Amino acid sequence: MSTSESTPPRGAARRLRERARTARFFEVSESTVDNWHSRGYIVAYRRGAGELLFDLDEIEEKLSTMPRSKMRDGRLRGKGRVVALPIVAEVATEADQ
Numbered sequence: 001m002s003t004s005e006s007t008p009p010r011g012a013a014r015r016l017r018e019r020a021r022t023a024r025f026f027e028v029s030e031s032t033v034d035n036w037h038s039r040g041y042i043v044a045y046r047r048g049a050g051e052l053l054f055d056l057d058e059i060e061e062k063l064s065t066m067p068r069s070k071m072r073d074g075r076l077r078g079k080g081r082v083v084a085l086p087i088v089a090e091v092a093t094e095a096d097q
Contacts, residue, residue, distance in 0.1 A: 016045060016053040025056060026063075027074030036062075041071055 023030045033054065036042045042059050044052040063073045 014045075015056040017056060018051055018053060022054040022056065022059070026059065028072075032074075036071060039070075041066060 017025065019030050019033050023033045026033075033042075036059075037044050037052070037054070041062055042054060044054060046052055063071055
C-alpha cells in the first residue's frame with residue numbers, strides 16, 4: 001500500500017467520503033480532488049477493494065495550512081459583497097415598437 005493510500009486508525013471517528021461527495025462538499029470538481037491526491041496534498045483511504053475515500057476533516061486542515069496557490073477551497077468563491085438593485089419597471093413606448 002502506498003503512502004497516499006493508508007488505513008485509518010482504528011476507533012478514529014472520520015468523515016470519509018467518496019471522490020464525488022468530497023468534491024461537492026468543497027465545491028470543486030472531481031478532477032481537483034484527484035489533483036490534490038496525486039500531488040500528495042491529501043491522503044486517500046480504501047476499505048477492502050472499494051473506491052478511494054477522503055477524510056473531510058483532514059482536507060479542511062490542509063486547506064487552512066496550504067497556500068491558496070496550491071489548494072483552493074471552492075466554498076470561498078463568490079462570497080463577496082452583493083448589493084441589491086432597485087427593481088424598475090420598464091414601460092414600452094410607441095417608439096420602442
